[in-house]
Amino acid sequence: MNHDVLQIIGALTVLAGYVATQLRWTTPRSIGYLTANTLGAGVLAWLAWTSRDWGFLLLEGVWSAVSAASLIAVLRTPSTPDPA
Template sequence: MHQVVQVIGALLILSGFVLAQFRLLDPRSLWYLVVNLVGSAILTVDAWRQDQWGFFLLELVWAIVSAWGLTQLVRGRQAGTSH
């Protein structure tokens, strides 16, 4: 079950990344930010439970940045720009 959770989290992050690289998805879009936030949150919890501190740090920062971008989008701002 542990491996299934990791694969789901990774697939969520990778789906957004691959679609963005092929310009099928805007990296500042709601969908991209949500799949990154959910995927990285899953992997953050999994890394914490497994005492994998480097992986934990990577995924925690990924989740925080995704959440920040999502917050900016919800507030009506483009992520990565200042108004």
């Protein structure tokens, strides 16, 4: 796939999570938001690595790593049963 197309897909993925959070469709600790950030920033980090764009790699690499760590933490947290 074209490098530019992948950049756009990665950016739109991150932005979709951000917009959804700003519109209160989701929360910053939701699985959807964290997954979008992890994947979108991960794609952008990979593209930055292949282009040797070190500043962008730093930004997107850390963004993806923090999002992934938060996603893992959310997935490991036991869910509270619904009160019946």
